[in-house]
Amino acid sequence: MFSALKPQPADKILALMGQFKADPRADKIDLGVGVYKDATGHTPIMRAVKTAEKLLWEAETTKTYTGLAGDPAFNAAMADLVLGGTVDAGRISSVATPGGTGAVRQAFELARMAAPQGRVFVSDPTWPNHLSILKHLGMEAVPYRYFDADTRAVDFAGMIADLAAARAGDIVLLHGCCHNPTGANLTLPEWEEVAALLEKTGAVPMIDIAYQGFGDGLDADAAGVRLIANRLPEVLIAASCSKNFGIYRERTGALIALSDPARQEVTQGTLAYLNRQNYSFPPDHGARLVTMILTDPALRAEWEAELEEVRLGMLTLREGLATELKRLSGSDRFGFLAQHRGMFSRLGATPEQVERLKTEHGIYMVGDSRLNIAGLNATTVPILAKAVIDVGV
Numbered sequence: 001m002f003s004a005l006k007p008q009p010a011d012k013i014l015a016l017m018g019q020f021k022a023d024p025r026a027d028k029i030d031l032g033v034g035v036y037k038d039a040t041g042h043t044p045i046m047r048a049v050k051t052a053e054k055l056l057w058e059a060e061t062t063k064t065y066t067g068l069a070g071d072p073a074f075n076a077a078m079a080d081l082v083l084g085g086t087v088d089a090g091r092i093s094s095v096a097t098p099g100g101t102g103a104v105r106q107a108f109e110l111a112r113m114a115a116p117q118g119r120v121f122v123s124d125p126t127w128p129n130h131l132s133i134l135k136h137l138g139m140e141a142v143p144y145r146y147f148d149a150d151t152r153a154v155d156f157a158g159m160i161a162d163l164a165a166a167r168a169g170d171i172v173l174l175h176g177c178c179h180n181p182t183g184a185n186l187t188l189p190e191w192e193e194v195a196a197l198l199e200k201t202g203a204v205p206m207i208d209i210a211y212q213g214f215g216d217g218l219d220a221d222a223a224g225v226r227l228i229a230n231r232l233p234e235v236l237i238a239a240s241c242s243k244n245f246g247i248y249r250e251r252t253g254a255l256i257a258l259s260d261p262a263r264q265e266v267t268q269g270t271l272a273y274l275n276r277q278n279y280s281f282p283p284d285h286g287a288r289l290v291t292m293i294l295t296d297p298a299l300r301a302e303w304e305a306e307l308e309e310v311r312l313g314m315l316t317l318r319e320g321l322a323t324e325l326k327r328l329s330g331s332d333r334f335g336f337l338a339q340h341r342g343m344f345s346r347l348g349a350t351p352e353q354v355e356r357l358k359t360e361h362g363i364y365m366v367g368d369s370r371l372n373i374a375g376l377n378a379t380t381v382p383i384l385a386k387a388v389i390d391v392g393v
């Protein structure tokens with residue numbers, strides 16, 4: 001039977017991780033996979049997470065099953081983190097999922113159950129996993145213009161023009177903040193316009209928020225989600241705890257669905273049903289740590305402080321890189337690096353230039369020239385800047 005299986009395309013980002021590991025050069029620089037790294041290149045366990053793990057080890061008395069939806073306290077804490085108490089609890093359905101990816105997958109599945117012919121509008125470009133999951137589910141992805149390759153900013157007029165084609169039954173997938181892979185984000189007035197357009201078309205927004213706290217701060221990064229949540233009757237939100245709690249391998253995320261209160265029970269039941277079909281009970285360890293941190297004032301303060309250090313560190317690297325490139329190029333054309341937010345920016349290098357950065361300089365970035373800002377430090381910023389100019393970007 002297995003002889004009928006065909007080779008599947010590799011995930012380019014994960015394949016790059018393997019290439020980097022195999023490179024023997026001591027001075028190689030990893031700007032590939034979207035994992036936060038400190039100045040020494042280490043992905044730390046956050047202080048509050050370490051403390052919560054210790055407390056949990058002492059306090060936990062059972063590892064029996066939770067519920068299909070996961071721990072209700074986690075679901076409530078995540079809804080509060082993302083929505084900031086702005087949405088009536090009667091509209092909120094929520095389940096714990098294995099990471100943000102699990103939430104994305106189940107959000108698509110819910111959409112397909114509700115509207116089998118519906119299409120999913122995706123930004124061009126978007127996180128490659130969005131496209132591969134949609135393909136796997138046999139759902140149609142419709143790209144909308146998002147990134148202006150010349151300005152490296154959002155092509156908002158193009159985006160609005162393309163989203164006008166969405167209709168009831170369709171999903172419009174938006175990145176809540178820190179757009180992956182471009183780093184270019186909507187302003188609040190632009191979110192307003194998107195909300196007005198969605199209202200007109202009847203399409204349902206789905207917001208993937210995987211980097212809350214990495215851009216302009218925990219509340220600022222959720223401002224677009226909160227605006228949409230309060231303007232549109234139905235909203236899907238896939239939230240990841242991988243980055244902002246640094247618990248990647250614990251597989252922690254939440255799928256939140258907002259509906260009319262009259263539809264909440266069925267919506268919640270559908271989310272729990274989807275968990276059961278896919279894996280029954282969601283992972284609990286990471287979710288429990290997140291709940292402890294979000295609900296204990298001291299732990300929360302510690303987490304928020306460290307998250308802020310991480311965010312500001314990335315901003316400093318952005319500014320440093322933009323300044324160095326301005327100096328070397330004698331132009332402002334790299335100014336977008338300081339305007340972008342989150343871990344990523346799309347540099348605008350050609351595939352050949354990306355290849356040369358790798359082979360000649362040992363600098364690894366994704367083929368579309370997405371670079372992970374957190375892969376840099378004060379020493380490597382000037383090295384990258386020089387290499388970028390050297391290969392002719």
Ligand code: PLP
Pocket residue numbers: 034098099100101102104127175180208209210240241242243248252253
């Ligand atoms: N969505 C986007 C845009 C991402 O970049 C990621 C990756 O970090 C995720 C979702 C989900 O990540 P995870 O499944 O590790 O929580």
Ligand code: TYF
Pocket residue numbers: 011013014032033034035127129180
């Ligand atoms: O875009 C990234 O680099 C992160 C990590 O299949 C990631 O989101 C990459 C690929 C993948 C899952 C996570």
